[in-house]
Amino acid sequence: MVKKYIKKVTSALSAAVFFTTIILPGNLFAQSKETQYFSVPSSRVGPYSAMGTGYYGAQIDYMNYVNATGGVNGVMLTWQECETEYNAAKTVECYQRLMTKDGQKMVVFDTLGTPGAYAVINRMAEDKVVLAQYGYGRTDAADGTVWPWVFNAASSYWSQIAVKLRWMAELEGGGPEKLKGKKIVHLHIDTPYGREPLPTMRRLAKEWGFILVEIAIAPPGLEQQSQWLQIRQEKPDWVTFWGAGSGMNSTAMTNAARVNFPRTKMMYVTFGGAEEDMIPAGESANGTYVVSNALPGKNYPLIKNIQEKVYKAGKGNMADPNRVGTAYYNRGLGASIMWVEALRNAQKMHNKVGKAVNSEEFRAGYEAINMTDARMKELGIGGMLAPFALSCSQHEGAGKFALMQWDGKAQAFKKIKDWTGPNDPVAIRAQIVESAAKYAEENKITPKKCS
């Protein structure tokens, strides 16, 4: 019996040795091929999953697409996923877990959540990892002299709120003077993300003379009855809504309907402005305005190529392929396109074309991103983003947004206004620089000199 067993084991072992010798050369070849590792701290389960599946699904689809078309100058992209559930504590855990893979250190981290970004932001300079806050997160990180490792590209929340207020004035038929004496409710989730735009809003309320009423909603935000009763009593002219998670976002519209507040007087934040947020609200969503930093749509050549090269090959990451081209998907695409652009720049800048780069080189490449209209056309996303360029001090990007409105009949967004910046971008920048300087002083950071 024992003999028989030993015989079995030996034959199994010898077979294993045989196969490894045959497979080994292939393995060696695969290892000799250059790879670049990216981290994907996704949020696919929990209240924020509609956002996470779309955003991170697009990033993985794009990396698959890049690999299917020969990589970045032959460098293949690898990645590793970790589930954060949009939870700050779990984001920190994922940050540590994703730090290295196969001996390669991650070069960029993208939390897709302001609470998560705040949880790791102070480590970036020490760990030398780029924190790519794609249209979310800590705003004064847009000052690259204090935050060399953190970016707020695809535009900060301060620019976003300023643009929103500009549009409100325009829809009232003029400039900032049209908001004088008007009442605006900032209805927000009670987290750092919900409170992030407040400094700029309070300043503009003073300068433009509108009355600002701040009303918070406890997460996860399914219950908004008392808040909407307050709104009914306040009778505001506009509501800027700053919610998170499709459940909270759609509930705001159904509650607005319950108190007869017109949806055409509500303007949603970028992270409430997606198909997944509108559809569950049904008819109540009709007419709601939303802000966009990466326009949805399936007609971009890149999307068509992804459908062709990734989805037809059965490698698509979206469980429902119909979600390719939605707002959250295209935003994830915008974010991962920047990674790849940064990698391409870094290879070129450091004479490493066709080779992997380290995080310092990647950071320099990220700072060198120049997304012109012509470059976006080459990439197959002409018009999807506002053109922008980053630099040593400028970590925000365009600071521009587009306005869309939900058309309930067509179950789609209609673009109302093209890429627009704040009335006074200089003042926003000054506020960013001031806030960053204060942070630098408190934390004894010597700002970097940018020539």
Add this chain to the structure above:
Amino acid sequence: MNESVLFFFEVLVGGLLSGTMYSLVALGFVLIYKASSTFNFAQGAMVFFAVLSFCGFMEYGMPFGVAFFAVVLLMILVGLLTERLVLRPLMNQSEDTVLMATIGLGFVLEGLAQAKWGVEVRKLSLGIGDFPIPWIADNLKLFISALDLTAGLVAFVMIALLTLLFKYTKIGLGLRAVADDPGAASSIGIPLKHIMLLVWSAAGVVALVAGMMWGARAGVQFALIELALKALPVLIIGGFSSIPGAIVGGLLVGAVEKVLEVYIGPYFKGGIEAWAPYMLSILFLLYRPEGLFGEKIIRRV
């Protein structure tokens, strides 16, 4: 009537009506607690699982009634499997062990539901409007929707049915015996298995009804699980093993949290309804730990 008084009434009525929704969820917890003296942490997941499956079946093209019946069968199956795979092996273990097992069961149900039906928020239309009824809005100046009234009515009917079941049937009597002392109950021939199956199935059906009410208002989604945990303060206030307690506790929590949010909330920059019910329940734990309707348990050494 003075406008501010009217507004207070509106907030209060709104709170009471959303309180009935809490009561519906809390009922499911009470059922399980009555049978096994355990806070069933999986109840929130059961709400999510049931109503998401209901939406899924409707998407397959089943008519409303058929889908409802199918989910009832499904929840009975869940009850059956829970009894067979979780509760029976843990028979005669401490209550804490069963409590931990319900947490695990919750994760399994959450995962299964999302794996099968996806993660998107779904719209559930019951054909009942969730906008102010014009007659009430015009004459009483209160904004109350048909869905509010339906939820209240459904909660009332469920309570009536469950009270009858517990008070006036043999099953109810057996259940109370099991809750008191499972060993003694089974020794005199009360079929423990059947009672457990019945209770878990009933809790499943209650979960489905609660999920449908919440789903119609806020969309069918993962956050319903977190919402269901509001039942904890409801039960601490009302008493864990009392059906009327779940109702009164729910109404109290709903009314208090909405009134506090509107009148005290602004001083805290809002969002206080997330913790206000827990503060209230701490007061109860200090001064009346058995809750309003709970049984005072005296243990002698």
